[in-house]
Amino acid sequence: MPVTLTPGHVDLATLAEIYWQGSPATLDPAAMPAIEAAAARIAAVAAGAEAVYGVNTGFGKLASIRIAAEDVETLQRNLILSHCCGVGAPLETGIVRLILVLKLMSLGRGASGVRPALIRLIEGMLAAGIMPVIPEKGSVGASGDLAPLAHMAAVMIGEGEAFLEGQRLSGAEALARAGLDPVILTAKEGLALINGTQVSTALALAGLFRADRALQAAVITGALSTDAAMGSTAPTRAEIHALRGHRGQIDVAASLRALLEGSQIRESHREDDERVQDPYCLRCHPQVTGACLDLLRQVSVTLQIEANAATDNPLVLSDGSVVSGGNFHAEPVAFAADQMALAIAEIGAIAQRRIALLVDPALNYGLPGFLTPAPGLNSGLMIAEVTTAALMSENKQLAHPASVDSTPTSANQEDHVSMACHGARRLLQMTANLNYILGVEALTGAQGIGFRAPLDTSAPLAAVIAAIRGEISALAEDRYMAPDLEAAARLIAEGRLAAAAGLPLPSAF
Structure with missing residues (x-):
């Protein structure tokens, strides 16, 4: 039976069960109103004139470059593809399952601004046993586990590779076999997926x-x-x-x-x-x-x-502001x-x-x-x-x-990792x-x-x-x-x- 996750209140015994037993997981439906409200706030910001990091700007050292509204979806897709730079052997299935669960828990806090469609896709991947191929090396543990999480997110947009029922497939084929559709990422959603400490924490x-x-x-x-x-x-x-x-x-x-x-x-x-x-x-x-x-x-x-x-970053705070920080x-x-x-x-x-x-x-x-x-x-x-x-x-x-x-990365924008x-x-x-x-x-x-x-x-x-x-x-x-x-x-x-x-x-x- 799937484990129900209440964001902010999941104990280690539950996560250990998921790791050892391979249990699927779903988000508590009570988390959805906050998720929907944050997504609506990000949509409003994306439609506005104000430059907000990660919503309608470039990333890292390129944050000063404004992105036109018609290019926001391309921006998010490019972000995922360009960050798929992991190397080495794939992480074991139990750890990848934890990564998906931890990402679900983080997005479930209602501060990331993603649409419910992303939540449902992660739940569907867990239920079907679709485990993205995530190379073990490439993260310095700041600005999020960018490269490994990009390999996770790539499957969600129909790219990359995944394991399903013992087979290594393209991300698109793995989703199709499970009856799942890839998502087209909108404002901030790509950044929400690859920012965060979920790979480090799962390991x-x-x-x-x-x-x-x-x-x-x-x-x-x-x-x-x-x-x-x-x-x-x-x-x-x-x-x-x-x-x-x-x-x-x-x-x-x-x-x-x-x-x-x-x-x-x-x-x-x-x-x-x-x-x-x-x-x-x-x-x-x-x-x-x-x-x-x-x-x-x-x-x-x-x-x-x-x-x-x-x-992840930026976060949608309780007063509706969208603020860049360093979580x-x-x-x-x-x-x-x-x-x-x-x-x-x-x-x-x-x-x-x-x-x-x-x-x-x-x-x-x-x-x-x-x-x-x-x-x-x-x-x-x-x-x-x-x-x-x-x-x-x-x-x-x-x-x-x-x-x-520590060592500086990303043209010294990320100067302590x-x-x-x-x-x-x-x-x-x-x-x-x-x-x-x-x-x-x-x-x-x-x-x-x-x-x-x-x-x-x-x-x-x-x-x-x-x-x-x-x-x-x-x-x-x-x-x-x-x-x-x-x-x-x-x-x-x-x-x-x-x-x-x-x-x-x-x-x-």
């Missing part, structure tokens, strides 16, 4: 939704590692975390306690631990992953606001993407150290080297750990902030890397717990191990490992470890 939201799943999995894989290493649960005691007071830390510690409750492995060494303290990667798991959770929660607030915002500048999204990059890198960094601990016979408290029953003849999980080190290092490099790298679009796009690679790291930790944790038999782990972790073993058998002797790592990463990416645990886990939203 950032996809990064957030993926990072949230990964963080939940990291709580579980960290618990697996703790039990496999015969780590102490004392550092998860509630009062320790209450004394510090950070919400994320408190929530992660509570989940770790629940995940480890009832473990025979834990009870077996409660009274005779030789260790006074566990390494930081076990003992400080709540502090590090909890701080990452707090960062993702802060990002969630920013992105929910941005997802519901009117970000298209994606600095909040750029900062949010940079914050997420830090969190993603750190979740992976501490998880990688837990993997390193478990495969090291000098540190893993009685487990065989590299978690193989016959070390030497077999290398076990030796190189799986090396792979996670490579991925951890790559994520550290990718975590360098994008938002500080956010770089939000590629700053958010890099989160897709980073979360993919993180899923592999956590997948390997799931394998090492499950393998390590297996060596503790006949002692059993907790019921929730036993259920998690059963889910892992449903896809990947225990490592008895060396085998071709790459498919195991792919399968483990899918368990993380699809949220199946969290589902298997059967316990509430902390979330970013």
